[in-house]
Amino acid sequence: MRPSALLRRVISGVHWYVRELTDESAYDRYVAHIRKDRPGAEVPSRREFERMRTDQQEKDPRQGFRCC
């Protein structure tokens, strides 16, 4: 593999990992999930989706709990 192609692969790999680890990709994943099961269904906007997610954490704080 050429060095430039390798570098590009490393950068895109890191980008993918950071997006996944921070759950920045959560919205895209959710949209894909809805589209797959119900192609015609209405998809919430990113803003609505992120609100829904924090509201859920509010309801059950055991999600995303951190240890000692």
Next chain:
Amino acid sequence: MRTANARTIVIWTLVALVGASGWTVLALSRGEEVSAAWMVAAALGTYAIAYRFYAKFIAYKVLKVDKTRATPAERLDNGIDFHPTDRRVLLGHHFAAIAGAGPLVGPVLAAQMGYLPGTIWIIVGVIFAGAVQDMVVLFFSTRRDGRSLGQMAREEIGPFGGAAALLAAFAIMIILLGVLALVVVNALAASPWGTFSIAMTIPIALLMGFYLRVLRPGRVAEVSLIGVALLLLALVAGRWVAESSWADTFTLAPSTLVIWLVAYGFIASILPVWMLLAPRDYLSTFMKIGTIVLLALGVVMALPTLKMDAVTDFASRGDGPVFAGSLFPFVFITIACGALSGFHSLISSGTTPKMIQKETQVRMIGYGSMLMESSVAVMALVAASIIDPGLYFAMNAPSGVIGTTVENASQVVGSWGYQISPADLAAAAESVEESTLLSRTGGAPTLAVGVSQIFSEVTGSGLKAFWYHFAIMFEALFILTALDAGTRVGRFMLQDTLGNIYRPFKNVSWKPGLVITSAIVCGLWGYFLWVGVHEPLGGINQLFPIFGISNQLLAAVALAVCTTLLVKSGRLKWAWITGIPLAWDATVTLTASWQKVFSSDPKVGFFKQRQVFQDAIDRGEILPPAKTMDDMHTVVTNSTVDGVLSAVLALLIVVVIVDATRVCVRHIRRPALSTLSEAPYVESKIVAPAGLFPTREEKEEERHAALGTAAPRD
């Protein structure tokens, strides 16, 4: 039967030799200074062998993980909390969730007995107990749609054992929060630099929360970068503040900090999650992973030498100033996280099982993450052991013992056999720009001194004070996040319980209920924090053992649930996998509880301590380290509370273990009476590797899956 090829045999022989040479040097060298490299070699060599052989054996022979069985993430995929997550991402998530202040603090305190007992327990404990617990809980919870530990205890053991487990978990949460808050108070007291930079994390988090909620929802990576940059700025600015006329504003006494912390905990926990908790969590996760990576690099690059004795005299005499009691059982109590941590079972059940792609990945996620956490504990032990032992004891002994002047401290520490001159003690404080380092108990400041020493060996000593405050900030940051998150979890448990008495409490968004339960939880941990700060005998000295005991007792609950499940699911002949760690853990913790309650040594036994001080009060005497009659009464009250608490916790756990044993015996006698609430088998359609690196067969399978044809079954 599979035969190993020559290359594999050569590689694993070399790994074994590396580990063995590390252990040999650590075990045989006496009196001379040993390089930390040997500790690293012993740890990594042992981890590799345990992961390759023991974890694999448990996964495939005992649990019989099934790659054709769909996990809850696949079956119940809702795109939100249930979704199959790439194993490498989940490893990061799980590790970030289990790693916290625990593995950093415990080993530092345990260094009072020398570096050898701690090293042995961190490494042996993790491979046979801690990592096994995490993996087995993860496996069973995955088979039960991600049920929590409490639910599993109720369903598999019974309502009685389940209720005891729940009550124990609540009590443990409160003690944990009180002790962690105490660590922060001891690290920030009289330190304007630290206090300012930690205070600044609140506006930074609020800003990040606003950004994510209003400006650009969901853009976590960019906002975290902004946050980390601001955080480093706050850290640098802390020095300017400490040198300016504002210094007095940020120089707070411990009792003032207590009020601030409890107020913070209460307000943060009733604010919406998006405002403070979520952004703060991103910040602390970034800092956590970043600092741990830096520390690993620092240790490997600097390879410092260990100054602490391999085994100190306190190990056998049991009269150490950091915590009282002899090596057995107290080393195993003190190094709670890092070797075996009951708290991990709360993460391994619940959150992670809902995201795992394949059952076969429980080895990498459960066992692997715990090995990583253990290596963090080893690094903390290295950091505590490379500083001058005289400084170590001067920092970790309560002021009631060593006094408040460097001259006095030098003399007392010298009488224990560790020489350090008053000038050196003053110079050490000056080099990290703190007014004093005496009696900075709690582990965080000691770790910070060790970390600053390691980092400044790489970056030059000009940055020493910066690195010290960097380390303090990094620990305080995630302890504050834990206070907020932990208060919410405690509140959730309380709402659930009170809901049985008064219905509206069950509705978690009912505002009055929210405020009342939050106040109760903050009041409870705030009480322990207050007690810890005002304890004449030293708060960490008195409370840390209770924290360690409670964490290990929670581990006993988790291991009891695992053992019951192994027996009930027809794996009786393998029940020793978690049964032996359970027996060991129960022996250690119940011995420690027993000593804490019944010991006739007033340094160890709470009731003896109470009696000694009460008798003195009756005679009108004041016993050191108490200075006034009020102090005497404080000691009496605190030792009563601590003693009763130790006894109650131990009783709760005995109830759980006895109930679990009853269920196991009943199952062995009359298997027909048992019920097993496992989710039914559904065939998996996902193809994913089990380990970090896919094997050749797994690559082949993935290629077939991508082409839409079924891979050939073996």
